[in-house]
Amino acid sequence: MNNTVLIMNNICKSFGSTSVLRNVSFKVNRGDVLAILGRSGAGKTTLLRTINYLIEPNSGEIYFNGTKVINRRQTIRSVRSKIGFVFQNFNLIRHLNAIDNVALPLVKVKNMNWRQARKQAEKALIDVDLADKTSNYPSQLSGGQQQRVGIARALVMEPDLLLFDEPTSALDPSLVGEVMNVMRKLSLLGKTMIVVTHEMRFAENTANRIIFMENGEIIEDTDPISFFNSDSVEIKGFLNSVSEAV
Amino acid sequence: MKKLVSRSLIIIILSGFIAIVYFSMSRVYPFNWDVAVKYYRLFLMGLEMTGKLTAVSLGFALLTGVVIALLRTSKIQVFQDLGTIYVWFFRNMPLLVIILLIYYGLGSVFSIDRFWAGVFSLAFFEGAYIGEIFRAGIEAVPKGEIEAGEAMGLYSYQVTLSIVFPQAFRISIPPLIGQMVSLIKDSSLVSVIALGDLTMRARQVGTQTLASLEAYLILAGIYLAMTSILSYVGRKLERRLAIP
Numbered sequence: 075m076n077n078t079v080l081i082m083n084n085i086c087k088s089f090g091s092t093s094v095l096r097n098v099s100f101k102v103n104r105g106d107v108l109a110i111l112g113r114s115g116a117g118k119t120t121l122l123r124t125i126n127y128l129i130e131p132n133s134g135e136i137y138f139n140g141t142k143v144i145n146r147r148q149t150i151r152s153v154r155s156k157i158g159f160v161f162q163n164f165n166l167i168r169h170l171n172a173i174d175n176v177a178l179p180l181v182k183v184k185n186m187n188w189r190q191a192r193k194q195a196e197k198a199l200i201d202v203d204l205a206d207k208t209s210n211y212p213s214q215l216s217g218g219q220q221q222r223v224g225i226a227r228a229l230v231m232e233p234d235l236l237l238f239d240e241p242t243s244a245l246d247p248s249l250v251g252e253v254m255n256v257m258r259k260l261s262l263l264g265k266t267m268i269v270v271t272h273e274m275r276f277a278e279n280t281a282n283r284i285i286f287m288e289n290g291e292i293i294e295d296t297d298p299i300s301f302f303n304s305d306s307v308e309i310k311g312f313l314n315s316v317s318e319a320v
Numbered sequence: 321m322k323k324l325v326s327r328s329l330i331i332i333i334l335s336g337f338i339a340i341v342y343f344s345m346s347r348v349y350p351f352n353w354d355v356a357v358k359y360y361r362l363f364l365m366g367l368e369m370t371g372k373l374t375a376v377s378l379g380f381a382l383l384t385g386v387v388i389a390l391l392r393t394s395k396i397q398v399f400q401d402l403g404t405i406y407v408w409f410f411r412n413m414p415l416l417v418i419i420l421l422i423y424y425g426l427g428s429v430f431s432i433d434r435f436w437a438g439v440f441s442l443a444f445f446e447g448a449y450i451g452e453i454f455r456a457g458i459e460a461v462p463k464g465e466i467e468a469g470e471a472m473g474l475y476s477y478q479v480t481l482s483i484v485f486p487q488a489f490r491i492s493i494p495p496l497i498g499q500m501v502s503l504i505k506d507s508s509l510v511s512v513i514a515l516g517d518l519t520m521r522a523r524q525v526g527t528q529t530l531a532s533l534e535a536y537l538i539l540a541g542i543y544l545a546m547t548s549i550l551s552y553v554g555r556k557l558e559r560r561l562a563i564p
Binding site for chain 1: 470473475478482487490563564
């Protein structure tokens with residue numbers, strides 16, 4: 075199997091007259107854990123959303139598993155079914171309990187029946203340590219638990235790529251650890267992940283690559299050790315502002 | 321406990337007040353409650369007609385409501401505008417005028433059955449309000465959940481059916497019950513086209529027996545009972561379907 079999961083080629087995106095992504099290009103190999111860092115408004119989230127076409131880029135090419143992603147219903151559906159997306163605000167379906175939230179994509183996209191789907195969903199929930207919360211509704215779960223359901227929902231489709239959009243930013247500091255632990259476990263299992271985050275410890279200890287963005291451009295694409303020891307003025311400035319905030 | 325005491329108190333005071341009014345009235349007006357017993361068949365016939373009319377109109381009104389809500393929330397401008405014009409027209413027109421327009425107006429061009437004239441008047445009219453209720457329900461579903469559905473790979477119709485509609489429906493239940501109560505009350509207006517509903521039957525009893533007060537009091541009691549039962553069932557349903 076080809077080792078490259080994702081190729082982003084000269085991606086541009088603007089909203090009105092504001093250019094948010096300028097010629098962004100990078101590749102992701104199987105097993106990569108890529109952290110995307112940068113200040114607010116640098117274009118990180120927009121970039122993540124163009125990968126599965128939640129936002130359509132204005133120009134540029136995206137190749138996923140060797141196939142060019144184009145704006146066609148079937149193509150987008152098949153790409154999305156192979157890319158798990160974990161949202162900052164969890165975005166669980168409120169009227170479904172945890173197990174049905176996880177089973178939903180299996181039923182609707184993989185055409186499984188609910189009984190089979192729930193069986194698989196239960197396994198996915200066990201993997202994120204929520205075996206005892208399967209019948210709880212989102213409102214009956216803590217933020218950290220909701221986010222782990224969100225991760226289980228992404229995992230259950232056995233995706234080739236997992237996208238995380240600031241997965242711990244909406245959480246109480248005391249709940250960040252449980253979500254980070256799950257993500258660390260996934261990286262050890264060899265899952266390919268792209269994580270937009272403000273968690274420097276995750277970037278330093280778990281990621282094997284860091285992309286640093288500013289003003290819609292990739293300023294640096296390197297390994298964590300080089301990144302945290304970089305001489306670049308922008309990166310130093312960013313790291314200082316982050317450590318001050320902490 | 322507080323609630324029980326307060327309610328019992330209100331019931332006692334209210335019953336006392338009604339009794340005083342009733343007995344002081346009965347000194348000048350000889351109440352003749354025999355009408356209720358003698359003409360119960362007419363009331364039953366009226367009840368049957370009102371029930372049938374309300375149920376059939378409700379079915380069509382719900383259907384109209386869904387269509388209007390879909391038009392109003394559509395991404396296509398022409399559809400949005402069509403929905404807006406519909407709602408504008410039917411919400412700014414008295415129901416009585418709609419009934420007259422459909423039965424006597426359109427009726428002079430096409431032959432329209434009384435019952436169906438009543439059904440369509442009510443359905444078109446209430447459909448505009450129900451459409452707005454559904455629209456508000458659809459718009460209240462968090463955008464993030466819709467996005468999550470899209471990110472999973474669901475087609476947009478699947479997002480609508482499995483994520484948007486179930487929640488929009490639950491959100492719509494309380495105002496929808498209110499609208500159904502309105503529909504029952506508004507159905508009394510069809511008596512102007514001599515459709516034998518409850519109101520028309522009560523008027524009949526009143527004119528035939530000269531016991532108008534008794535006939536209309538019975539009529540008021542029946543409407544109050546019907547709408548109260550519906551509100552009660554609605555509250556139960558709302559609680560049962562509530563998202564924890």
